Amino acid sequence: MRADARENRARVLAVARDLFAERGLEVPMAAIARRAGVGVATLYRRFPTKESLVMEAFTEQFAICQGVIDDALRDPDPWRGLCTVIEKVCLLQAADRGFTAAFTASFPELHSEVRHRTWEDFGALVQRAKDSGQLRADFSPHDLTLVLLANGGLSGVPVEVATAASRRLVAYLLESFRSGTDVLPPPVPLSLDLVLR
Amino acid sequence: MRADARENRARVLAVARDLFAERGLEVPMAAIARRAGVGVATLYRRFPTKESLVMEAFTEQFAICQGVIDDALRDPDPWRGLCTVIEKVCLLQAADRGFTAAFTASFPELHSEVRHRTWEDFGALVQRAKDSGQLRADFSPHDLTLVLLANGGLSGVPVEVATAASRRLVAYLLESFRSGTDVLPPPVPLSLDLVLR
């Protein structure tokens, strides 16, 4: 690949990440191209479809999520690990308007194994937090999906506001996850496939 | 107005409510017209703009919300009143995919006074619940907006799932609203104008 082409590709990707974060996935391809200082054709030569651009732009974020869970599994205090996971992922989500949509958009089975592993890791984290007695026993791993969906609802207000709101929402929820004693409605099996359309 | 015209108008409105609830506001006008068994022109004759149709289709729901708050203010137990408000409004929102968007869509100042009154009433309810000692002191009325935004994030999964998920989310949150003792991040002034674009 020629040097200028590589540079253009990188610039397109950076611009896409910025615009997706700022305005969500519905930003037009033409806007990305214009801001990156290239034509639409250049963009489509590197990313044959909008979906592929979205995917590429967000794989980094998804990797961070996996990393966050890995870190938490290494934390000797499973409750603190769980809190950190939820806090970090929610902040990531609140700071990036496209995150939820990119995650929700049915994306190829390419990542299906990764998702599976992440899910299992999170399940292990939940079990350990329960065993340590700090997480309420009726917490379900599906409640993570619940939190992510709810937190995703904050996208749509300006990013700084969404970030602050997310912090408060998560604080409220984590309090309930730890200390709740009331009987809850049953957990909802929010399988990812359900969320991914 | 001619009899057949009145009937067509009613059928369009009913269909619009159904489709908005089921698929959200992005359902095309043509789909509503087709399902109602009329042409597009008929639809536009009665509702000059899509926004006007949305407004008309949802005023009932908004009135129900106001009614829910009125009832709560008459409840001798302010805490129970507050819980009922949040539960009912959230269920309404979860059962109707268009609700959040209709509420969020900047709608005419026509309802601005209504919104103001609703907001004041809710503030009174919050104050009474705090005075009775059942609602945590650092609860902010803006937390209602927070709840509504979060709950709105559940739209996008099928309605029955969203309903169940909403119930569980609200249960988690209400527990924190009552019994929380941890120090929270500061409340976020989620003024309606901010949410409405």
Place this chain on the structure above:
DNA sequence: TGGTAAGTGGAGACCCCCGTCCACTTGAGG
């Protein structure tokens, strides 16, 4: 320094959506 394949940009094909226009149809009063 010139040849060439890789790279590029903009016009435009195609599609979907909102809202309008107009020739045709139909309900209801005299």
Place this chain on the structure above:
DNA sequence: CCTCAAGTGGACGGGGGTCTCCACTTACCA
């Protein structure tokens, strides 16, 4: 029953989105 204003449907204009095509330009290697 007849008239005609009210009512109706479908074609169409305008705008905005994704993606393609093609004539032109440019980086790199000999």
